[in-house]
Amino acid sequence: MEANEIEKENVLLEHPVLVQKVKSRFGKSIIETAIFRGEITHVIETKDIADVCNFLKYDLDFQFNFLSDLIGVDCRPLNSYFEVVYQLYSIPHKYRIRLKVRVKEGENVPSVTSVWRTANFAEREAFDMVGVVFEGHPDLKRIYMPPDWEGHPLRRDYPLVGYKDQYNPFGVEKK
Amino acid sequence: MAETLDIRTDNTELTTREITLNMGPQHPSTHGVMHLILHLQGEKIMKAEPDIGYLHRGMEKIAENLLYGQFVPYTDRLDYLSSMTNNLGYVMAVEKLVGLEITERAKYIRVIVSELSRISSHLLAVGAWGLDLGAITMVIYAFREREMVLDLFEMLCGARLTYNYMKIGGLRGDLPPGFKEKCAEFIKIFPKRVDEYETLLTGNRIWLQRNKGVGVISAKDAIDLGLTGPSLRGSGVKWDIRKDEPYLVYDRLDFDVPVGTNGDCFDRYMCRVTEMRQAASIISQALQQIPDGPVNVEAPDIVSPPRQDVYNNMEALIHHFKIVSHGFKAPVGEVYASIEAPKGELGYYIRSDGTEKPFRVKIRAPSFVNLQGIDPMSRGAYFADVVSVISSLDPVFGEVDK
Numbered sequence: 001m002e003a004n005e006i007e008k009e010n011v012l013l014e015h016p017v018l019v020q021k022v023k024s025r026f027g028k029s030i031i032e033t034a035i036f037r038g039e040i041t042h043v044i045e046t047k048d049i050a051d052v053c054n055f056l057k058y059d060l061d062f063q064f065n066f067l068s069d070l071i072g073v074d075c076r077p078l079n080s081y082f083e084v085v086y087q088l089y090s091i092p093h094k095y096r097i098r099l100k101v102r103v104k105e106g107e108n109v110p111s112v113t114s115v116w117r118t119a120n121f122a123e124r125e126a127f128d129m130v131g132v133v134f135e136g137h138p139d140l141k142r143i144y145m146p147p148d149w150e151g152h153p154l155r156r157d158y159p160l161v162g163y164k165d166q167y168n169p170f171g172v173e174k175k
Numbered sequence: 176m177a178e179t180l181d182i183r184t185d186n187t188e189l190t191t192r193e194i195t196l197n198m199g200p201q202h203p204s205t206h207g208v209m210h211l212i213l214h215l216q217g218e219k220i221m222k223a224e225p226d227i228g229y230l231h232r233g234m235e236k237i238a239e240n241l242l243y244g245q246f247v248p249y250t251d252r253l254d255y256l257s258s259m260t261n262n263l264g265y266v267m268a269v270e271k272l273v274g275l276e277i278t279e280r281a282k283y284i285r286v287i288v289s290e291l292s293r294i295s296s297h298l299l300a301v302g303a304w305g306l307d308l309g310a311i312t313m314v315i316y317a318f319r320e321r322e323m324v325l326d327l328f329e330m331l332c333g334a335r336l337t338y339n340y341m342k343i344g345g346l347r348g349d350l351p352p353g354f355k356e357k358c359a360e361f362i363k364i365f366p367k368r369v370d371e372y373e374t375l376l377t378g379n380r381i382w383l384q385r386n387k388g389v390g391v392i393s394a395k396d397a398i399d400l401g402l403t404g405p406s407l408r409g410s411g412v413k414w415d416i417r418k419d420e421p422y423l424v425y426d427r428l429d430f431d432v433p434v435g436t437n438g439d440c441f442d443r444y445m446c447r448v449t450e451m452r453q454a455a456s457i458i459s460q461a462l463q464q465i466p467d468g469p470v471n472v473e474a475p476d477i478v479s480p481p482r483q484d485v486y487n488n489m490e491a492l493i494h495h496f497k498i499v500s501h502g503f504k505a506p507v508g509e510v511y512a513s514i515e516a517p518k519g520e521l522g523y524y525i526r527s528d529g530t531e532k533p534f535r536v537k538i539r540a541p542s543f544v545n546l547q548g549i550d551p552m553s554r555g556a557y558f559a560d561v562v563s564v565i566s567s568l569d570p571v572f573g574e575v576d577k
Contacts, residue, residue, distance in 0.1 A: 036508040037271055065398050068513065069539040071524055078528060087511050087524065087539075091398060091412065094419050098511065118401025121547050129235070144228035144576065153236055154535075160240050 017061055018097050026052055031102075041098040049086075049101050050110040050136075056088065056097070057115055064088040064097065067116040072126030074155045075102075082132055084109050103132060111136040129154040191217050196558075200229050204307045204562045207572030211549070213561065220561060223553045225546050230576035238536035242502030243269050244343050246536070251337035253540065254574040256299050259292035259328075260516040261574075262341040267422065268512035268523035269343045272505050277472055281345045282423045283465040287358070288331070288340065289514075290454040290461075294365070295324040296517035296569075297447045297454075304444070304566035305376065308385050313375055320368050323361050330354050344478030345471030355462055362459045369452055377448070386441040390552035390564040393438060400551065401544045403519025405446040406568055410438030416515040428460050440567040447569075477503045502531035518542050518569055538577055542570040 018040050023030060029048040034041045044052050056064040071085040079102075086099040103109055111134040113119045123134045124143040131152035134140055142149060151158055164171035198204075198211040205211060208229035214222040234253065238246045250265045251258040263285055270277065277285075298317040305313025325335045330351050332340040340347050376382045392402070397410040407414060415432040417425040433449035435442025471478050475494040484491035505527040513522035519541030528534040545568045552564045 037274070037510050039510060041509070067401055068520065069511075069522055069524060069537065071535075071537040073526065073535045073537075085509075085524065085537075087522070091414050096420075096511070098509075116401065117396075117399045118544060118547060121543065142228075144231040146228070153233055158236075160236060 015093075015095055018095060021061060022052075022056075022097075025055065039096065039098060041100060043100045043102065046101045046103055046107065046109055049084075049099065050112055050115065052099065053086065053088075053112050053115045062090055062095065062097075063092045064090045064095070065116075066091050067112070067118050067122070068096075070112075070119055070122035070126060072130030072132050072154070074130050076156045080104065082130060084126060084132055086112070108133045108135040110134070113137055128152065131155060193221060198561070200226075205565060206303065206570055207575075209546075209565075209570065209572060209575070211561070211565075213558070215558065218558050220553045220556055220558065223550045223561065225549055227543075227546070227572070227575055230572045232577065234538065234577045235536050238533055240532065242531050243505065243533060244498070244502060246533075247342060248337065248339045251339055252573055253538065253577065254296075254516065254518060254521075254542065254571045255336060256571055257292040257296040257517045258336065258338045259288045259340060260296075260514060260521060262338065263289055264512065264514045264516065264521045264523050266341045266343050267514060268510055268525050269505070271510045271512050272508065272525055272527055273343075273477060273503070274506075275344055275472055275474060275477060277345055278469050279424075279466050280349075280468045281470045281472075283461050284346055284350060284470060285341065286423050286425065286428070286461045287458050287465075288328070290457045291324050291327060291358075293454045293517045294451050295321050297451050298324075300517075300566070300569040301372065301376075301444065301447055304563075304569075305382075307562050307566050308382065310376060310379070310382060313372065316368070316372060316375065320365065327354065327358055327361065330357065342471075342478070344474055345469075349470045355465075358458065359462055362455050362462070365455045366452055369448060369455075373448060376444070383441065385559075385563055386439065386444060386567070388437070388439050388441075389556060389560045390440045390567055391438050392548060392552050396551060397438065397548070400547050402548050403541050403544065404515070404517065405443050405450065406519065406545050406548060408433065408446050409435035409443035409567075411436055416513060416520060420513075422512075422514060424461070424464075425457075427464065428457050430457050440563045443567040504529060504531055505533075513539065516541055518571065518574070519545060538574075540574040540577060542568075542572075542574045543577075546570055546575060 022042060029045045031043040056062045066089040068087040068089045073083040075081055075083055081102040081104050084101050088097050101109055109132055111123060123137050126132050127140055128142040128144055129152055159172040162168050162171040163174045194215050196213045196215055198213055200208040200210040210226040212224040212226055213220055234249055247262055250261040253261045298321045302314035302317030328338055329335050332338045392410055394410045394412050397407050411434050413432055413434050418432055430453045433446050435446055479495045479498045480491040485495045507527055507529040509526040511522055511524045513520050521541055522539030524537040525533050526535040548568055549564060553561045
C-alpha cells in the first residue's frame, strides 16, 4: 500500500495509536505497514520481534497481553521467504494488531515464549508444519507429526497426497 | 532382594521415585485420542505433557487446494460437537475477505443456530464430565436435551452432526415451517431442565469435592496461556468476543457473561451451566426480533442463486455453474476473523493471493490452545484430578488435531 493511502486510512482508523505510536517507537524496525479491512499489519525486522512484542505487552497504551495466534506461512513461490504472523489482542483495550516477520530458509526467528507462554504450542506447530526454527524455544519439537517424520507438510513443495511409503501407496514418489 | 524387603517393613525408610504413566491415546477420560504423559511422584502429578496429533488430517493443507466455498463442509469436522460455529467462523472470515455484508435475517438465524450449538456442546461437556467422575445420570439427562437440539438442526439441514448449513453470503436454506415454534418450545422447557442438572450436580457433595479447588489457574496465568471461553472466564476474566467485539447481532441482544472467582474446575462448570441459560435467553430474544426477508445476499459472483431460478433462468444457471466449477476470486490480502465458539476463541486467518483458492488458511482452534492449561492446572494435584481437569477444559480432538 502506498504511503499516502495509509495516511488516508489512518483518518478512518478506530485506534490510530496502533499505527502512530508503534511507528514512532520502532520506526527503524518496521519494514512496512499495511491496512486491509480495518486490520493493521506491521512487518518487523526479524531480530527485533521479541523486543517489539515485549514492549507491546507491557506498554500501558497497548497492553497486548493475549497472543491469539501465531502462524507460519510459506510464501514461496511468489516470494522467497517464510513469514511468521503474530495475531495479538489486548484484553484491557480491545485492540487487535498483526505483526509479521520474514525469514529465509535456514534463518531463525527469536522465540516469544518468554513474552507469552501460549506461544509454546503455537511455535511448535509452526515449526512442525512450515519448518521455521524458533531460537530460544524451551522444547522445540514436532507437535502433530511423529518425531521421525521427514519434511514439513504445509510447505508449498510438499505434495497434497504425501510421499509414497509402506503406509501410503498413493503418495508421490520421492525424488 | 533383602534390601527391598527392609524398605517394605520399615516405613520410615520408604523411598519413592518418579514414574511415567501413559494415559491414552485410547482412554475413556481423555475425550478422544489424546496421549497424556504423566510424570508421577507417588500419586502426585509432577508434570503432564499432552502428546497430540493422532487425528491430524491436514485440514489447512486441504484448504489450500480447495475453492473457498468447498472448504465449509471440512470445517464441520473440526469441532464436531458444534459444527455450526465452525461453519460460522470460516464463512465470516471469507465474507470479511471479499467484503460481503450478509442480510439481517441471515444474521439472526446464524445467532440462533450458534447458540443452539453452544447449548448442545455444553450439554455434552457437562454430561461427559459427569460420566468421567461417576455421575452417570448426568450424561443421560444431557443427551435427552441434546437430542432435542439435534432434532431442530435436522429440521434445518437434514444432518445431525455435520451440518454444513452456512455458506458464504448466507445460509443453505431459510428456517423450515414449524421451526420457530419448536425452537420456542425447547427454549421454554430448557431452563427447567438446567435446574434439574443443577440439583444433580451443583450441590452434590462428591461433585464439589472432585471439582472445588481442583485445577486452579489464576487469571494472569490463564491469559498468558491463551485460554479462552469458559476456561478463561472461570478464572474471573470477563472477556467474551460476543460482548467485546460484537459480531452478527449480539450487540442488540441482552445477555450476561458469567465469570468465576477461583479459577477451579467447579467455576468452569458453573460458567458452562450459566452460559447455557444465557444462550436460551439469547435464542428467545432473537426469535422475537428476527425480521423477514431473504437469507442470502444478492451477489451472483459469490453466492449461487436460489435453486428454483437455476432451473428456470439462463443467467442464474450460468452463475450457478460458474460458482460450482470455478469459484470466485478473492482480493489480495489477509484477514483474521474470530468468534466466540463454545470452547473459546475460534479464529480463522485467511491469506489470499488473488486466486480462487486461499493461499493459506490457519485455524485458531480453542481446544488446541486450551490444552496447554493441562500442565499448570494438574501440577501437584492427584492423578484422579487430571480427569476433572481434562473434562473442565472440554477438548475436542477433531479441533485440536485439525
